[in-house]
Amino acid sequence: MMIKNADIVIIGGGVIGCSIAYNLAKLGAEDIVLLEKNTLASGSTGRCGAGIRQQFGTEMNCILARESIKIFENLSEELDYEIELNQGGYLILAYTEREVNQFKKNVALQQSLGIDSRFITVKEAKEIVPPLNTEGVLAATFCPTDGHADPFKTNFAYAEAAKRLGVKIYTFTEVKEIETKNNRIVAVNTDKGKIFTSIVVNAAGGYSGVIGKMAGLDLPVYSQRHQILITEPVDPLFRPMLMSFSHNFYCQQTPHGSIIMGFGDPNEPKGYDMGSSWQFAREMAQKITAVVPLLKEVSMVRQWAGLYNVSPDAQPILGEHPKMSGFYMAIGFSGHGFMLAPVTSKLIAELILTGRTSLSIEDKLDVGRFERGELILEPSVV
Amino acid sequence: MKDEVIICRCEDITWGDIRKALEKGYTTLDEIKRITRAGMGRCQGKTCQRIILNEIARFCRKKIDELPISTFRPPTKPVKLGTLAGDNDDQKC
Numbered sequence: 512m513m514i515k516n517a518d519i520v521i522i523g524g525g526v527i528g529c530s531i532a533y534n535l536a537k538l539g540a541e542d543i544v545l546l547e548k549n550t551l552a553s554g555s556t557g558r559c560g561a562g563i564r565q566q567f568g569t570e571m572n573c574i575l576a577r578e579s580i581k582i583f584e585n586l587s588e589e590l591d592y593e594i595e596l597n598q599g600g601y602l603i604l605a606y607t608e609r610e611v612n613q614f615k616k617n618v619a620l621q622q623s624l625g626i627d628s629r630f631i632t633v634k635e636a637k638e639i640v641p642p643l644n645t646e647g648v649l650a651a652t653f654c655p656t657d658g659h660a661d662p663f664k665t666n667f668a669y670a671e672a673a674k675r676l677g678v679k680i681y682t683f684t685e686v687k688e689i690e691t692k693n694n695r696i697v698a699v700n701t702d703k704g705k706i707f708t709s710i711v712v713n714a715a716g717g718y719s720g721v722i723g724k725m726a727g728l729d730l731p732v733y734s735q736r737h738q739i740l741i742t743e744p745v746d747p748l749f750r751p752m753l754m755s756f757s758h759n760f761y762c763q764q765t766p767h768g769s770i771i772m773g774f775g776d777p778n779e780p781k782g783y784d785m786g787s788s789w790q791f792a793r794e795m796a797q798k799i800t801a802v803v804p805l806l807k808e809v810s811m812v813r814q815w816a817g818l819y820n821v822s823p824d825a826q827p828i829l830g831e832h833p834k835m836s837g838f839y840m841a842i843g844f845s846g847h848g849f850m851l852a853p854v855t856s857k858l859i860a861e862l863i864l865t866g867r868t869s870l871s872i873e874d875k876l877d878v879g880r881f882e883r884g885e886l887i888l889e890p891s892v893v
Numbered sequence: 894m895k896d897e898v899i900i901c902r903c904e905d906i907t908w909g910d911i912r913k914a915l916e917k918g919y920t921t922l923d924e925i926k927r928i929t930r931a932g933m934g935r936c937q938g939k940t941c942q943r944i945i946l947n948e949i950a951r952f953c954r955k956k957i958d959e960l961p962i963s964t965f966r967p968p969t970k971p972v973k974l975g976t977l978a979g980d981n982d983d984q985k986c
Contacts, residue, residue, distance in 0.1 A: 549923075550921055550923050550924050550927075551924070552927055553923065557927060663927040663928065664928075667927075667928060671917075742974070743934075743935050743971055744934075767930075787966060787967050789967075792967070792968070792972075792977055793977050793978065795977075796974040796975075796977035796978035797977075797978040799974065800974050800975055800978045801978075806974050806975075807973065807974055807975025807978065808973060808974075808975060809973065809974055810935075810971035810972055810973050810974070811968060811971065811972050811973075811974060811977065812934070812935055812937060812968075812971050813933070813937060813966050813967075813968075814966060814967055814968070815964075815966050
């Protein structure tokens with residue numbers, strides 16, 4: 512039987528929604544309900560590239576990622592579920608003078624914030640990833656504490672910990688309508704019944720704009736397909752995530768041995784298409800076999816796609832909507848939701864329960880920043 | 894069935910792994926796949942998915958046709974990245 516009343520209704524059973532549920536319950540909130548139209552991790556979390564990096568180009572993204580890594584490092588213990596964190600670093604390759612200059616700025620910023628990234632030579636890059644073809648590479652940056660974790664396990668770990676703290680999770684339950692009155696949330700209608708609540712948390716990832724519309728709000732985000740593929744498991748070849756912005760790819764071997772890789776198509780239309788294309792598989796294979804030639808002999812076993820939920824500055828939108836009391840958002844992660852989930856979920860929980868956050872993001876990552884014109888564009892996105 | 898019986902040969906997943914997921918309340922093929930990795934290996938579930946579906950049906954006391962199945966994703970069989978990369982013959986086909 513569907514519950515009739517809740518203090519807080521979270522929409523979305525990905526890592527964002529489940530981690531928010533956990534952090535709210537951990538801070539003492541009660542009567543929390545999480546709604547997911549499919550299974551947990553069926554959307555962007557279960558489709559993501561699983562990387563965790565601190566090497567960003569804006570101060571805010573760097574701070575969020577740094578704090579997220581700190582939580583990730585103890586998360587298996589905290590949630591009593593092995594999430595397979597593997598800190599093999601991120602090696603980001605510079606192929607143009609413009610990138611070299613940007614990376615020097617990025618590293619200076621990261622170091623000033625206590626992130627252990629460094630600017631390295633081509634020779635050092637080759638030592639870190641011996642199978643790397645360094646042709647055209649001018650320099651690189653490396654941060655050894657960046658890495659990878661299992662998105663499914665992280666998602667289920669948060670969900671199960673949330674359940675132990677009393678959160679009610681309903682899967683295969685789709686939100687159809689959000690009832691409001693005088694700019695306040697009144698209830699959430701689902702295909703299984705109505706729940707009265709005064710607080711809704713939009714953690715719907717690729718569908719966050721759709722949920723916004725249900726509350727009569729036009730949210731400044733759009734969704735876009737990003738494709739990805741994975742190979743058969745092979746012996747360990749390299750530890751870090753390999754990444755390039757100008758050559759547009761990322762590629763990492765997971766602890767399990769399979770190699771996961773993707774790139775962002777600049778011509779990809781906005782929308783909700785999650786199909787796989789042959790063109791992607793071919794272009795990805797061409798990109799990666801040029802950079803790591805020995806991967807020619809490794810076979811792709813699966814390809815799929817997921818949605819980025821993109822905000823105007825490629826930083827998340829966190830907080831209550833100024834035009835709708837009780838409508839909170841954790842959206843617009845722009846491809847970085849998994850890696851930022853541990854910290855942003857904590858901040859959103861603090862914000863909902865106390866009106867303040869420990870990192871003082873409430874007037875920096877709120878949706879109002881775009882109208883105030885405080886746009887600081889993240890330069891380092893694949 | 895004994896817990897040690899291997900259900901997914903590609904990923905070495907046993908009946909015990911799957912039984913534990915079912916008992917935790919994860920009763921769809923997608924959830925079991927995500928929690929255990931069963932069906933995510935070289936054969937992409939061609940061998941084990943029917944066995945797992947059977948066991949889900951038995952566990953949930955449902956018919957197999959009532960159960961949602963996973964999305965089948967390309968490619969049909971593993972393809973070397975070198976082969977994929979060398980394919981430039983779009984125009985000819």
